[in-house]
Amino acid sequence: MSETLQRRQIFRLSRERRVADIMEAAKAVFLEKGYQEALISEIAARADVVEGTIYRYFENKRDLMIKVVERWYDEMLSDFDQQLKGIRGTWNRLRFMIWKHLVTIEREPALCRLVFQELRPGPEYTSTMVFELNREYTKRTLEIIEAAMASGEFRKDVPLRVVRDLIFGCVEHHTWSYIRGIGTIDVDKTADTIAEIIYRGLAATPVRDDSDLATRLERAVERLEKLNPPEA
Amino acid sequence: MSETLQRRQIFRLSRERRVADIMEAAKAVFLEKGYQEALISEIAARADVVEGTIYRYFENKRDLMIKVVERWYDEMLSDFDQQLKGIRGTWNRLRFMIWKHLVTIEREPALCRLVFQELRPGPEYTSTMVFELNREYTKRTLEIIEAAMASGEFRKDVPLRVVRDLIFGCVEHHTWSYIRGIGTIDVDKTADTIAEIIYRGLAATPVRDDSDLATRLERAVERLEKLNPPEA
Amino acid sequence: MSETLQRRQIFRLSRERRVADIMEAAKAVFLEKGYQEALISEIAARADVVEGTIYRYFENKRDLMIKVVERWYDEMLSDFDQQLKGIRGTWNRLRFMIWKHLVTIEREPALCRLVFQELRPGPEYTSTMVFELNREYTKRTLEIIEAAMASGEFRKDVPLRVVRDLIFGCVEHHTWSYIRGIGTIDVDKTADTIAEIIYRGLAATPVRDDSDLATRLERAVERLEKLNPPEA
Amino acid sequence: MSETLQRRQIFRLSRERRVADIMEAAKAVFLEKGYQEALISEIAARADVVEGTIYRYFENKRDLMIKVVERWYDEMLSDFDQQLKGIRGTWNRLRFMIWKHLVTIEREPALCRLVFQELRPGPEYTSTMVFELNREYTKRTLEIIEAAMASGEFRKDVPLRVVRDLIFGCVEHHTWSYIRGIGTIDVDKTADTIAEIIYRGLAATPVRDDSDLATRLERAVERLEKLNPPEA
């Protein structure tokens, strides 16, 4: 009661350092509380700054949230294109895209929840980096399909949009409860299953059976391809 | 405004009638504004009652929203089982379930948005009639799959959960922008496409076979050749 | 949902019976919840009438509470005067008044709480039967003191008001936590102690010691008096 | 009202000053209206801040009330211990404690009313500074009694709790109507009287003795005679 209230020591940190501190604190609070429940005051307290300082670096609460999600999303997906280049075969490449999406969700369910429930429904979503990255990711996925259609591996009479919806819709629906904190997901098995169904569903040449000679050879080749990537 | 000091003319209506009036007004306001933006005062004004009257029939704003959604959902899905009984064949039955879901969204996108964005994320969702009805709907859908597996029409090595996620995830992902009020959906064509891909994806006996062994082996070899090009 | 809402069977009961039902229900609810928290709707439900009916018999919630307390208070204190007549000796009579007060509190702490915390602080208290009965009770108590002063047993230089405050203040302070539902009270012992201190405090002739001859004789006589009450 | 659309002129005061302003305003409003009737909006208006500002410094209305009472209580009782040290003799010390209590009530009856009627009945009372201070005050009072018992000045067969209840119960009962704004109290005289009665009530050696054995025996006999009258 006597003299506990003394002026906070003011540290002048570099802009980058301040921004990083705030984003880290914001990430933690957003993940714990969700967007609505998160308080600017708590973020400020955890970042060891006052509320006003946050507004020097971020326009408003929503902007802060978007920036937090964007940075993470970027880190998460930055390398997928590089990795994809090392994979050969429609099935493998398709499976990789599904697997990557699942892994992303598995690693950061709370952030994905933020994206799905807070960021995506908002009106500014399309002007977001997250939107851009998703678009890129979707584009790559559909390129795999297009290539397979061009080569005759897949039927050509299927709208790409629906394929996109099958893939991403299924993954999101599947991880729904995991994202809410209930249960677990088996990333590898699920990726296999989804890839298999969609592959078969689109295949021009029916995938008769796993014991089928041609199939087995094709899979063997695909595995070979993965082991010896051409340029990587 | 002219006579603020006198008691509003009291009309005594039956419970049913009042409830119906309030729910109608609430539905309109919720669909126009969304849950958060909807004001109890506006609902009351439109239903021509005072705010307190709403609280005689509904516990709170959220309860009101849930009741509104539930009633509509019930009406919407009440007959699907009856209709399904008249349809034969796995493909047709599967397509019907997908089609029904699409039609529901097409007819009431704003209500679906309420369900997807407001009701489902909430903690009380699982104790909701909407949850029950969805569960029922999903059960019927998977029964079609199970029957086809039992009869040998579908492969047996696919987890039902993933099939469920493919179907409903795809439909929801596909209607995403329509629900936000952007664009249109072609219910029939989409139902066809989704049903077709999933059917083929699960079929035990390949649907068609327009590729011969030799062709496939050649393609595999070509890919192998590309992998280890002569000049490397 | 089908037909549970049917018109309540209307029983026409005598006025007395209705009032009794409502008061009983009200007493229960007031004691459980306190005045503020008690709901007219709950009282109505327990009495098996609708809210409106309560207002036919009682002016308002406060009036109902007062009536409930009054009836009980009346029952509780109705016989004290009769009992007092059977008791002889200043000490014994004083002790009886204290004991009676303590017993009242011990038997109905929740009702006393209502009186002390809700009824007494209100502005209408003095026009209440409870006030009248208390006044009566206080009057009898002070008559004992006055008589003892007149006979020379007590000093005459003590304001009666202070004696009143000592007696009732002490009892209420002593039972404070018991009334809040904490702990117990030993009515007999406490009555003895309080009576003894006040008696000695007021005694003209000092109460020297318990071994003092006169005191012992007086006490013996008092016990004799109690054993053979004149008219009871 | 003339300029509702522009931001109120902001005056930045130190935390201490603002808190002091708010507490002063709150004290005034609580004393005038009582806790229930007091409006945060009125307190804000009097302190010349907006309502939100109050919530920056106080958790809620109740917290504000408690803080207001605590500060005053602390000021009021802070010096009693010091003063007590200067007083010698059981009677004098006892009288001082009673007198101090009476003076406190006389000076701030409205605040006492707040304590007795709002603060003390609440569930958080025991975690309050007021509770602590009262406990301290009571302890000091009983130490006087204990010392007198130890020295043989007072009888040892009286439970301290009852002595505490006599003192504080009597004072509170005595000031009851003054606290409600009716009448006056004569602090000095009342303190004398209460101290005297309690002192005599507890004294081991009788204070005075102006009545002889013969008289007392005669009185006892008279009473016996009345009890069994010759004609019965």
Add this chain to the structure above:
DNA sequence: GATGAATGAGAATTCATTCAT
């Protein structure tokens, strides 16, 4: 650049009481 005090609009909810039926 940092501070942190101050803003201020809101908006759901309660429940005693009334009175048309």
Add this chain to the structure above:
DNA sequence: GATGAATGAATTCTCATTCAT
């Protein structure tokens, strides 16, 4: 006499954002 639907005033507390210092 009983019903019970309807009234409606009234008030706390939140917290993102601003801006004087």
